Amino acid sequence: MLRAALAALLLWAAPARAEIDAAETAARAAEMLEQAGFALLEAEGARDRVEALTQTVRAYEEGLLALREGMRQAALREQTILLVFEAERDRLGRLLGVLQTIEQAPAPLLLMHPEGALGTARSGMILSDVTPAVAEEARALRTQLQELATLRALQDGALTQLSAALERAQDARTQLSQAIADRRMLPENFIRDEAAMADLIGSVDSLDALAALLAADPPEAAPDLPDFAGARGTLDLPVLGTVLRRFGEADAAGVTRPGLVLATRPRALVTAPWPATVRYGGPLLDYGNVIILEPEGGYLLVLAGLGTLYAAAGDIVAADGPLGLMPGDPGGDSEELIVAAPQSGGGGLTETLYMELRAAGAPVDPADWFTATGRD
Incomplete structure (x- = not known):
């Protein structure tokens, strides 16, 4: 029994990969x-501040994501x-009591036994068999206590770093918004007709209807863009996040959509x-x-649910070019300091972006085109 109990605790007390992973992360x-x-x-001194700040904001988001994971x-x-400490409290208390008793007992008394030399020999054999296991368990317990202290110090340091990084990330977002406002727009590939666009928007009653109208009325002068069809299965998601609902998957209300959430x-x-x-x-x-x-003639990529917009109809955007920010209070990032229930890795993912891809006027599953969507 004793050996089984010791073995169980030693398995639990083995060097914790989780601590190593958390520290490395x-x-x-x-x-x-x-x-x-x-x-x-x-x-600050970059020739194209919009591109530089876009990369900076994304770098902060990836760093913050890694820090929260750690x-x-x-x-x-x-x-x-x-x-485990709570479950093993009584037994660990008895173990500590035994170790303290052995440590405090005079050495001559440890060698004496009331049954004489034979009893002394037998007790010596038992003690020699049990003592290494008890000592090993004590070392394991000490290791766990040290690990607990390390983990708490790691979390304290991470919270301090997280607070400072959130402020710098918000500063980078503000600078990006200003840089885009100050930037002189490149020549448009087709002329905006704002009145016609307003009439178009007023005539549609759904996202599907708008996408269908745009697909049926392509611009007269299409820009020369890279082969989008050949990029199938290689695209990065437009935002750092996780797939909440897949193509055609029903939500809590039973509503299905032909895109990813x-x-x-x-x-x-x-x-x-x-x-x-x-x-x-x-x-x-x-x-x-x-x-x-419109990444290529015949294809439309729909993104819905943004807050701040950086692009407007007629703009030509480069790959990884900034389109906008998700909704949220500009000063509300402090709420992200709170680490949600540790069992859940999705704490703080409070906004949703809907993404729909259309080919030849019909929705197709974006998961076939984008990486990091969990597609098998």
């Missing part, structure tokens, strides 16, 4: 955030240790996954702000 995040800080300084891993491991953080940067012409940019019904890109 936090170290990687610290390096990413430091590089983002340098990029923000360099963006904190989540540390919180999970700390919770595991505390749960991505869960993101407030004020997350949305970028163009491929060079494209902006066919529409603005509010639409209850979809929030909508951007419709």
Whole structure:
């Protein structure tokens, strides 16, 4: 029984990979955030400040994502240790009592036994068999206590770094918005007719209807863009986040949509996954702000649910060019300091971006085109 109990605890107390993973993730995040800080300084004198600041904002978002993951891993491991301590409290207390008794007992008494030499020999054999296991368990316990202290220090340091990084990320977003406002727009590939666009928007009653009308009325002068069809399966998602609902998957109300719903953080940067012409940019019904890109003739990429818009109809955007920010309070990033339930890696993903891809006027599954969508 004793050996079985010791073996079980030793398995639990083995060197914790979780602590190593959390420390490595936090170290990687610290390096990413430091590089983002340098990029923000360099963006001040960059020739194309919009491009430099776009890369800086995304670098901050990736660094913050890694830092939160390190904190989540540390919180999970700390919770595991505390749960085991709670479950083993009585037995660990008895173990500590035994170790203290052995340590305090005079050496001659440890060698004496009331049954004489034979009893002394037998007790010596038992003690020699049990003592290494008890000592090993004590070392394992000490290791776990040290790990717990390390994890708490790691989380304290990460919270401090997270607070500072959130402020710098918000500063980078503000600078990006200003740089886009100050930028002289490139020549448009077709002339905007704002009155005609307003009439068009007033005549549609759904996102599907708008996309269908745009597909049926391509611009007269199409720009020379790279082969979008050949990029199938290689595109990056337009925003850092996770897939909440897939193509044709019903939501809680039983409603299905022919696109992906991505869960993101407030004020997350949305970028163009491929060079494209902006066919529409603005509010639409209850979809929030909508951007419709045409990466190639016959294809439309619809992004709905944005907050701030950086692009408008007629613009030509480059790959990874900034399209806008997700909704969110500009001063509300402090709420992100709160680490959600450690069992959930989705804490803070409170905004949703709807993404729909259309080919020849019909919706197709975007998961076939984009990486990081969990497509098998």
